[in-house]
Amino acid sequence: MRFYSSTLSIAKNKKKNHIQIRAIHINHNINLRSKEWTEHCKTICIQNQIPLIIENINLNCNINNNIEEQLRIQRYNIIYKNLYDNEILLTGHHINDQCETFILFLKRGSGPTGLSSMSFDTQFGNKNIIRPFLNITKKKLELWAKSKKLKWIEDFSNHQIDYDRNFIRNKMLPILEKRWPFFVKNCFRTTMICQKETKLLNYFLHKKIVNFIKYDESLDISNFQHMKKDMCTALIRYWLTLKKIKIPSYKNIQNIYYQMIFCRNDANPKIIIKNHAIKRYKKVLYFIKIKPNIQNMLLFWHNKNKKLKLPNNLGYLIQNKNGIILPAPHTNELINIRFQHEGRISILGRNHTRKIKKIWQEKNIPPWLRNQIPLLFYNHTFIAALGVFIVKVKNTNRNNWIVSWFNNLEIPQDYKFSFY
Known part of the structure; x- marks a missing residue:
């Protein structure tokens, strides 16, 4: 983790080129000197009149062994949230980083897609990452930085070879480059070849899929x-x-x-x-x-004149004039919502009972959606699977009411029923 600041060379000419720059520094809070690094970033950005965002990552004690990967995911999530729609993220990755990434993917037994490693321009959600130094060696960048008398921070954890990337950087590459001086550049060329092969393959797959x-x-x-x-x-x-x-x-x-x-x-x-x-x-x-299991959840709708919020981002239920016409509850009945039911039932339009599993299958409801559909009960009487079917109720002396379920469920293509 070094703050060369890849933006500093641009910062020198930002007024001339009408370029607007913002910087972000993320403190991982795993180094005793991390606060000093934050102050260093503040100083550099103040000197160059660059707005600076400072964010912190608090390491979860339950984090798994792959700390590097977990921190990278958190880091990029934070960066993404701070990016404006019209902004591009510039990173300081260089050709040595590319070679390290290539060897990591080689270790995992990756194919051409993995061995493509990083590209100059990568889609980042609906935004872009650009790596302007990707074809420049680490040594050349350091020489340039020294010639411009830039100051930067070295993270001493970069020398801890317990991490795979650091082992490659500090142990493997020096030996390989001593034996084959063009090894790093040849790795880069291989990644470019893999990228071209992957793009060509994806072109044909896109047409076929x-x-x-x-x-x-x-x-x-x-x-x-x-x-x-x-x-x-x-x-x-x-x-x-x-x-x-x-x-x-x-x-x-x-x-x-x-x-x-x-x-x-x-x-x-x-x-x-x-x-x-x-x-x-x-x-x-x-x-x-994957969503939390709500099979055994029981919700009471005490005031039917108000919305009932459902779990798992399933939306809400509301009484209105545009939904499903249902038998209304009696005054002394408790309206409750469940998400699981077993056994045989008889639904409107049918003369015989059937297992509810068979009804789900007829309606083309996949198994993982069946426990996400609100089942309406009055006390212990099953009334309806909202949006799917209505159960025949023995006591027909009931008024009607109308219920709408506003939801975010993804349903199969051949499912014809509207949830509204």
Whole structure:
């Protein structure tokens, strides 16, 4: 972590070029001298009339072993939140950083996409990251900084070889460069070749995948069993790149292929990727954010003239004139919402009872959505799965009322029912 400030060379000419610059410093709070580094950044920015944002990361004691990765994720989240819509993030990554990244991906057994490492211009959400020094060596940058009499801070943790990147930087690269002086530059050339190959592959995959992606961004795999494995895994991988996540390893992509493509038709396999899951339903793959289990939750709607907020960002229920017409509760009945029910029921439009599982299947509700749909009860009497079906109530001597569920559920393409 050094503050060269990659913006300082631009700062010298910012008035001439009409460039507006802001800087951000993130204190990780893991070094005893981190406060000194913050003060250094303040001084540099004041001298060059650059607005400075200072943010702090407080390390969670429950953080996993990969501290570098966790800090990087937090750091970029903070930067993203502070970026204006019309701003570009400039970073100081150089060719040696690129070589280190390349070797890290090589260690993981990555293919051309991973070995592409960093690019000069990267999409960052709906904003951009530009790395203007990516083809310049660390040594050349240091010589330039010294010639301009720039002052910077060295983070001594960069020499702790317990971290993989530091081991590569301090142990591996000096030996490799001594043996092969052009090793770092050749690594960079390899990353450029991999980037070109990846762009070309993605160009063809983009044209092909439109035949398999449904409107809700799920992936239709109904014909994958009749396609070559390499094409299937390439399409799965490209589909996941569209989710803007860190792409799973080669091994995980293979697991997705074997577990999802060749499982039984009635199976519902899932593969966890951090806080998301890949799930299969009726020969379609879905990429689902994992939500807390609310199967055993019970909500009481004591005042039906007010909104009832639902858990898991499922929206809210409200009595109005534009929703679903339902049997109204009696005065002495408690209106309550549940998210799980088992057994046989009879719904409007049917003469016989059926297991609720079969009804969910008929309505094309995937298993992971079934426990996200509010089930309306009066005391212990099941009245309706809101937006899906209404249960036949034995006591028909009831008035009607109208309920709307405003929700954010993602539903399958072939599901025709409107939730409103």
